[in-house]
Amino acid sequence: MLTKIKFEIEFPIHASPSMLYQYFSSPSGLSEWFADNVNSRGETYTFIWDGSEEKAKVLQERPDEKVKFKWIDNNDDKTYFEFRIEVDEITKDVSLIITDFAEEDEIEDAKMFWENQIDELKHKIGA
Numbered sequence: 001m002l003t004k005i006k007f008e009i010e011f012p013i014h015a016s017p018s019m020l021y022q023y024f025s026s027p028s029g030l031s032e033w034f035a036d037n038v039n040s041r042g043e044t045y046t047f048i049w050d051g052s053e054e055k056a057k058v059l060q061e062r063p064d065e066k067v068k069f070k071w072i073d074n075n076d077d078k079t080y081f082e083f084r085i086e087v088d089e090i091t092k093d094v095s096l097i098i099t100d101f102a103e104e105d106e107i108e109d110a111k112m113f114w115e116n117q118i119d120e121l122k123h124k125i126g127a
Contacts, residue, residue, distance in 0.1 A: 004079050004101035009111055010086075011096045011118045014127040017064045017085045020096060023121060024083040025067050033121040045069065056081075076101075096121075 013020060023029040027038040027045065035047040043058045059080060060068040066084040079101040086095045096118065102110035121127075 002103045004076060004103055005107060006079075006099065006101050007107055007111065008097055008099045009114055011098070011122075013094050013096050013118075013122060013125075015094060015125050017087060017094060019125065020085055020094065021064045021067075023125065025061065025063075033124050034117055044072070 023033060027040045030045070030047070031038040035049050037048040039046045039048075045056050045058065047054045047056065055072040056069040057072055058067065059070050060066070060082075064085065066082060068080050068082040070080045080099070081101070082097075082099040084097040084099065086097055087093070088095075098114050098118070100110060100114065
């Protein structure tokens with residue numbers, strides 16, 4: 001089994017942390033930019049793309065700061081994906097930091113996936 005490698009990408013976003021948080025902490029927010037449709041039952045979120053479904057469980061949630069998910073059908077216990085908001089103390093600039101895992105030869109594709117998704121998010125919020 002190939003080991004997945006953790007990577008982080010940072011995206012500066014012109015939006016308030018509380019507004020930005022809504023876009024990845026709720027099914028309606030996530031379905032606006034991340035997947036075609038998102039449903040949730042308690043801690044379990046179902047993401048739908050082109051008719052296929054992926055389920056993820058919320059591992060950690062901190063209002064206006066971060067949400068950490070784990071894909072349920074993934075056997076690798078150490079992997080997760082996380083949306084984290086950081087605010088620069090001096091400039092007050094807001095960044096969204098994505099943490100994810102991919103196999104070594106898939107990291108570039110994974111980063112490209114996130115760049116496309118975040119472009120969509122920025123477009124939605126006009127940032």
